[in-house]
Amino acid sequence: MSQIDLSIPEVSIREIRLGSITGYQGTAEDLVEKSCCGHPGNRGRGFSQCAGCSISKAACMVSLIQDAAVIIHGPVGCSSCLHEFEFTYLVNANPRRGIKDPTTRRMYSTNLKETDTVYGGARKLAAAIREVNERTEASAIFVLSSCASAIIGDDIESVCDEAEAEIGKPVVAIFCEGFKSTVWTTGFDAGYHGIVRKLVKPPVQKRKDVINVINFWGSDVFTKWFEPFGVKPNLITPFSTVDGLGHASEAIATVQICPTLGSYLGAALEQEFGVPEIKTAAPYGIIQTDRWFRELGKLLGKEDVAEEVIHQKKEEYLPKIEELRKKLKGVRAYVTAGSAHGHALLNIVGDLGMEAAGASVFHHDPKFDSGFEAADLLSRRVKDYGDVPNYNVCSKQEFEFVNVLNRIRPDILLARHGGITLWAAKLGIPALLVEDEQANMGYEGLVNYGEKVVDALENDEFVKNLSKHAINPYTDWWMEQSPDMFLKEAKKKEVV
Numbered sequence: 130m131s132q133i134d135l136s137i138p139e140v141s142i143r144e145i146r147l148g149s150i151t152g153y154q155g156t157a158e159d160l161v162e163k164s165c166c167g168h169p170g171n172r173g174r175g176f177s178q179c180a181g182c183s184i185s186k187a188a189c190m191v192s193l194i195q196d197a198a199v200i201i202h203g204p205v206g207c208s209s210c211l212h213e214f215e216f217t218y219l220v221n222a223n224p225r226r227g228i229k230d231p232t233t234r235r236m237y238s239t240n241l242k243e244t245d246t247v248y249g250g251a252r253k254l255a256a257a258i259r260e261v262n263e264r265t266e267a268s269a270i271f272v273l274s275s276c277a278s279a280i281i282g283d284d285i286e287s288v289c290d291e292a293e294a295e296i297g298k299p300v301v302a303i304f305c306e307g308f309k310s311t312v313w314t315t316g317f318d319a320g321y322h323g324i325v326r327k328l329v330k331p332p333v334q335k336r337k338d339v340i341n342v343i344n345f346w347g348s349d350v351f352t353k354w355f356e357p358f359g360v361k362p363n364l365i366t367p368f369s370t371v372d373g374l375g376h377a378s379e380a381i382a383t384v385q386i387c388p389t390l391g392s393y394l395g396a397a398l399e400q401e402f403g404v405p406e407i408k409t410a411a412p413y414g415i416i417q418t419d420r421w422f423r424e425l426g427k428l429l430g431k432e433d434v435a436e437e438v439i440h441q442k443k444e445e446y447l448p449k450i451e452e453l454r455k456k457l458k459g460v461r462a463y464v465t466a467g468s469a470h471g472h473a474l475l476n477i478v479g480d481l482g483m484e485a486a487g488a489s490v491f492h493h494d495p496k497f498d499s500g501f502e503a504a505d506l507l508s509r510r511v512k513d514y515g516d517v518p519n520y521n522v523c524s525k526q527e528f529e530f531v532n533v534l535n536r537i538r539p540d541i542l543l544a545r546h547g548g549i550t551l552w553a554a555k556l557g558i559p560a561l562l563v564e565d566e567q568a569n570m571g572y573e574g575l576v577n578y579g580e581k582v583v584d585a586l587e588n589d590e591f592v593k594n595l596s597k598h599a600i601n602p603y604t605d606w607w608m609e610q611s612p613d614m615f616l617k618e619a620k621k622k623e624v625v
């Protein structure tokens with residue numbers, strides 16, 4: 130049964146909705162098998178070094194909407210994640226997406242103080258919404274909750290509804306306080322829940338030439354890919370507009386680059402507005418790219434176009450991929466990334482002839498909101514390329530990650546998030562960080578990525594030197610312990 134209920138303001142967290150977990154050590158095949166029942170069993174931690182917050186995930190989806198403003202209703206420290214979105218917007222938006230008139234990000238905090246936690250912060254929030262509206266003239270204002278405003282019980286939804294009536298534009302409450310979920314990607318779902326509830330309008334006219342693409346801020350490969358099919362992408366939500374989001378219900382279909390990101394929005398658009406989601410995982414690796422184009426062709430009634438695109442692209446890129454395979458044969462690669470993008474990188478590892486030495490992904494969703502089994506890239510990876518040993522679900526616990534990396538000593542670390550590659554460098558292991566996930570998609574993506582891997586392997590002098598002088602903050606004692614030392618026994622179905 131669908132757990133998307135837009136009649137209530139808060140999204141159901143991933144632990145409950147999808148049975149998601151943040152602690153596991155074993156193999157990919159074992160995890161896939163355990164996930165079939167929907168509850169693979171979470172291994173909680175007796176010690177935790179750090180954690181992520183859902184606010185940053187909700188904020189990255191709403192703060193990059195061109196004409197919106199964001200208010201975090203909480204102590205100012207909860208807004209510390211916001212600065213990176215200005216950077217993302219300015220540094221990544223223009224070169225990759227060619228945004229014509231980039232706007233300044235409009236991000237604010239109600240700066241809750243101790244007295245507000247005693248007397249309540251609702252009036253402060255109402256005043257902040259008024260002021261932000263006057264200062265920014267944004268087309269919509271998003272209000273993000275925090276642990277503090279949730280604990281004191283501020284009625285954010287009512288304040289937003291009253292403000293909406295007063296200023297005459299959408300004021301969207303998003304409930305993403307960090308303590309609510311150990312799976313911080315719940316923040317994506319919270320952001321989308323607010324968008325679908327308050328911004329997406331019922332379709333006026335269905336558009337046969339538009340496909341929603343749920344994505345981050347990577348290169349736009351879709352405009353070119355969709356051209357032969359006679360459709361164009363509606364890229365959501367980074368760099369979209371409030372009006373553009375309102376028309377997402379009119380698209381002929383939805384595709385997503387990553388179900389960790391788009392699971393909820395894709396399913397919500399299908400459930401509420403009948404926009405069908407493509408039924409297979411994103412196009413990473415040759416086999417999955419074949420499937421994806423075929424599914425796209427089927428969805429659009431253009432199977433012949435899909436076959437032609439596959440044929441042409443393979444003719445162009447397979448010889449280059451073959452050359453890369455020769456260079457990379459036998460290279461042991463370790464992957465670290467968010468859940469679904471980790472699976473995508475493991476597909477790429479398989480296709481480029483490397484050996485998957487293991488992986489640390491940040492959480493695991495045993496199923497997705499669409500319920501499509503074909504959307505599960507990890508099970509596809511295991512079937513298409515074989516098992517992955519040393520498969521860890523490790524919620525960015527760096528002490529576990531460094532311990533594992535030190536034991537396995539791969540030839541290269543393939544990472545999706547900044548900061549993590551440092552640990553490989555300290556150990557003298559070449560590391561590759563590719564933040565633009567869309568540049569790795571499709572057949573051409575394999576070539577792009579493979580060339581970068583070759584480059585990183587051939588230029589390892591820096592990390593080799595660095596490792597001779599690096600100070601490891603972890604003691605020899607810890608490095609000799611089993612990396613799962615602080616993981617508890619799995620419960621069949623964790624009560625959250």
Ligand code: SF4
Nearest residue numbers: 182207275276306307
């Ligand atoms: S909402 Fe909670 S977890 Fe998130 S930054 Fe604020 S205090 Fe920390």
